[in-house]
Amino acid sequence: MREPRFTAPPDGRLTADMRTAYARTGFLVLEGYRSAAACDAVSARAADLIAAFDPATVSTVFAADSNAHTRDAYFLGSGDKIRFFLEPGAFDAAGRPRVAKERALNKIGHALHDLDPVFDGFSRGADLAATAADIGLIDPVLMQSMLIFKQPRIGAEVGLHQDATFLHSDPVSCTGFWFALEDADESNGCLIGLAGAHRQGLKERSHFVDGRIVKTRLDDTPFTGVEMALPAPKGTLVLLHGLAPHRSTANSSDRSRWAYALHAHDRATRWSDDNWLKRDAGMALRGF
């Protein structure tokens, strides 16, 4: 199967070939969607946020393959905040940091796009609105944003998952807009997608019940499909269908792999109230 890779259209409008590739594989790689200068501006803003962050105020490590965060108040309350999550590999067995704080973060989430003007600007625009419309989103709103660091040598793998497990609606409408802020390739942990498996249904649901996140297995049939590494030069946008299984490997290189991921939900579908992601009723959802 041909890799769904294209040069980004300047106005965000997708060609028929792009739409076909997305429908066939469940993802779409659009190189040069954002300029290097735009990537540098959000990265510089992130560096300022990190400089102002005091790691002593946080103990929440985020490991995608662990349940540690699923009952953690700092994580569960981060849907409408800018919060910092630590990388497990940044600490030794006694819990002492092995690296400087700017190298110790796994991610920042989950409302950068609504609370910070620089991230707001990067997350929105007529081009993104056009792209969203062209993949069939009718009334998209931005539910969450994450700056994912994948730190050199210690950035952990993210196991195979479908985003609709965590950001569920009926029917599924969650869509990932993942931007490479730095070059991402197979040595520093680029995304890997399972082409065509977005047509195999949702395998797992995550629910927020009694103050914690629990998972329910919906279907034990294994995915089938062709795994495709999705290397992404800086500025690339990778679109991910909410049912598209994807993962990323650990970063075995000396280079970081900063990425900025937005997840949209289509208000034309019914948001599931037992999703973990919550926001204050006074903080309105906005689209692109």
Ligand SMILES: O=C(O)CCC(=O)C(=O)O
């Ligand atoms: O950036 C990564 O390594 C994983 C991101 C991801 O799985 C997502 O944004 O849904």
